[in-house]
Amino acid sequence: MLTLENLNVFYGAIHALHDVSLTVNVGEVVTLIGANGAGKSTTLRAITGLLTPRSGRIVFEGQDIAGLPAHTLVARGISMAPEGRGIFANLTVVENLEMGAYLVKDYAQVKRDMERGFTLFPRLEERMKQRAGTLSGGEQQMLAIARALMSHPKLLLLDEPSLGLAPLVCHTIFTTIDEIKAAGTTVLLVEQNANAALKHSDRGYVLETGEVSFQGTAAAIAGDPRVREAYLGE
Amino acid sequence: METFLQQLINGFSLGAIYALIALGYTMVYGVLRLINFAHGDVYMLGAFAGYFIANALELDANPSIFGTIVVTIGSMGICACIGVLIERFAYRPVRSHSRLTSLITAIGVSLLLEYGGQVVFGATPRFFPQMIRSRTYAFGGVQITNQSLLIIIVAVVVMFGLEFVVHRTKIGKAMRATSFNLSVAKLMGINTDFVIAFTFALGSALAAAGGVMVALAIPRIDPLMGLMTGLKAFVAAVLGGIGSIPGAMVGGVLIGLMETWLGATAYSTYRDAVAFSVLILILLFRPAGIMGTATTEKV
Ligand SMILES: Nc1ncnc2c1ncn2[C@@H]1O[C@H](COP(=O)(O)OP(=O)(O)O)[C@@H](O)[C@H]1O
Ligand SMILES: [Mg+2]
Numbered sequence: 001m002l003t004l005e006n007l008n009v010f011y012g013a014i015h016a017l018h019d020v021s022l023t024v025n026v027g028e029v030v031t032l033i034g035a036n037g038a039g040k041s042t043t044l045r046a047i048t049g050l051l052t053p054r055s056g057r058i059v060f061e062g063q064d065i066a067g068l069p070a071h072t073l074v075a076r077g078i079s080m081a082p083e084g085r086g087i088f089a090n091l092t093v094v095e096n097l098e099m100g101a102y103l104v105k106d107y108a109q110v111k112r113d114m115e116r117g118f119t120l121f122p123r124l125e126e127r128m129k130q131r132a133g134t135l136s137g138g139e140q141q142m143l144a145i146a147r148a149l150m151s152h153p154k155l156l157l158l159d160e161p162s163l164g165l166a167p168l169v170c171h172t173i174f175t176t177i178d179e180i181k182a183a184g185t186t187v188l189l190v191e192q193n194a195n196a197a198l199k200h201s202d203r204g205y206v207l208e209t210g211e212v213s214f215q216g217t218a219a220a221i222a223g224d225p226r227v228r229e230a231y232l233g234e
Numbered sequence: 235m236e237t238f239l240q241q242l243i244n245g246f247s248l249g250a251i252y253a254l255i256a257l258g259y260t261m262v263y264g265v266l267r268l269i270n271f272a273h274g275d276v277y278m279l280g281a282f283a284g285y286f287i288a289n290a291l292e293l294d295a296n297p298s299i300f301g302t303i304v305v306t307i308g309s310m311g312i313c314a315c316i317g318v319l320i321e322r323f324a325y326r327p328v329r330s331h332s333r334l335t336s337l338i339t340a341i342g343v344s345l346l347l348e349y350g351g352q353v354v355f356g357a358t359p360r361f362f363p364q365m366i367r368s369r370t371y372a373f374g375g376v377q378i379t380n381q382s383l384l385i386i387i388v389a390v391v392v393m394f395g396l397e398f399v400v401h402r403t404k405i406g407k408a409m410r411a412t413s414f415n416l417s418v419a420k421l422m423g424i425n426t427d428f429v430i431a432f433t434f435a436l437g438s439a440l441a442a443a444g445g446v447m448v449a450l451a452i453p454r455i456d457p458l459m460g461l462m463t464g465l466k467a468f469v470a471a472v473l474g475g476i477g478s479i480p481g482a483m484v485g486g487v488l489i490g491l492m493e494t495w496l497g498a499t500a501y502s503t504y505r506d507a508v509a510f511s512v513l514i515l516i517l518l519f520r521p522a523g524i525m526g527t528a529t530t531e532k533v
Contacts (some may be wrong), residue, residue, distance in 0.1 A: 048421060071425050090414050099407065
């Protein structure tokens with residue numbers, strides 16, 4: 001479904017991604033792990049079109065999408081809950097979800113999708129009319145995920161969805177990822193919480209200072225002694 | 235009491251104009267964090283566009299409310315296009331550069347319109363045709379001209395319209411989303427370039443309405459008329475809290491009221507200084523303005 005081929009991304013003179021290549025197959029949950037500053041968010045930003053790679057290809061469903069404007073990629077089926085959640089604090093919960101459905105023309109459809117979001121996260125329904133800025137961190141993350149699902153993505157990108165959340169809320173987020181996968185959406189997940197992420201993934205990649213240093217099935221990564229030492233806190 | 239009421243009315247109709255222009259500053263700042271210094275000159279162009287339409291319709295000979303509305307809407311349409319062109323050709327090319335670059339560009343556009351206006355329209359003031367026959371209504375000791383009344387009505391209608399657009403329509407919600415976080419707005423599939431262009435169109439149309447309304451009350455128009463009024467409207471936007479739409483409305487009305495009050499005292503020669511004293515005071519004591527929140531500011 002998605003293949004990155006030798007992707008190089010720069011911030012001015014800073015070379016943030018070095019020849020990154022990875023693949024996400026239809027129906028998989030793939031995790032990208034790595035230390036702070038390894039380039040995980042940069043990878044996702046390049047996929048969503050927020051950054052233009054200097055070189056390399058981003059092939060999504062057979063077409064090179066590298067450098068296409070970000071807003072055109074939503075229609076192709078890519079959606080992201082960005083790092084730091086990126087909710088619109090000045091808009092209500094419902095308005096945030098409407099923004100997620102910006103390209104959906106049929107408002108009845110939008111309503112149905114909202115209901116689906118509320119089934120996934122009942123807490124959001126209770127806070128429908130509230131400004132999103134007044135939600136707790138966990139609720140904001142739920143909103144960010146529900147909003148990203150409003151466009152019916154084929155590929156969902158999640159950037160550190162469990163960051164800063166209480167263990168119970170993390171658990172909710174990870175079980176939701178299972179449900180999203182079960183509903184047929186492919187997921188590329190970025191996590192610092194590598195233990196939990198790998199439990200809910202099929203495969204994974206380890207990024208180290210902008211380069212892929214290790215890849216394999218979730219079990220292989222979780223079992224690798226070097227990875228265990230560096231990322232799994234052992 | 236009557237003098238007080240009289241000044242309240244005068245202050246309101248002056249303030250309504252400032253508010254109309256302040257809205258454009260605040261909306262553009264909201265989406266781009268850019269002070270569009272050329273905005274006051276778009277207001278001037280609005281007055282000139284209205285002048286040419288009114289003359290073409292020969293409203294001087296047969297004044298009418300209907301004609302006035304046609305002139306206002308026509309001028310709003312023309313300025314909306316001008317606003318879009320300014321954004322497209324002056325601001326968009328420098329958008330990824332530093333904010334200082336945009337600011338200098340804005341000053342450049344402003345000077346271009348002012349002195350370009352002098353070349354095209356001539357530096358001598360022109361007189362806006364009387365589109366409606368002046369009439370004065372008296373309520374007790376308070377007088378209001380039909381022009382002031384029209385200014386207030388138009389301003390109120392336009393502001394309710396704007397509130398509706400910004401809060402109830404899809405493009406309005408997209409404007410608020412873009413204003414809060416431009417890159418996340420893109421992730422929603424929102425064409426933020428279009429939203430920005432739309433914001434310029436809307437702000438410029440409001441300034442044009444302000445230009446035509448002013449010309450109803452003070453028919454002398456010239457290419458530099460946007461300079462002082464634009465600056466005062468900018469102060470109104472800062473006073474209300476730059477980026478805040480209700481703030482711009484409140485700020486505009488307050489500046490109008492203060493100016494009218496001072497104008498009626500022995501210090502009337504300091505009228506124009508009001509806005510700038512206010513600016514200094516806000517910047518010293520409450521930079522976020524009345525309705526602004528310092529925390530919404532992002533770099
Ligand atoms: N906007 C930016 N400007 C300059 N450098 C950046 C920017 N964003 C990230 N970087 C740098 O790029 C590298 C990768 O960052 P990022 O992708 O955010 O890491 P991660 O998400 O893995 O923590 C880091 O060295 C970071 O300092
Ligand atoms: Mg990151």
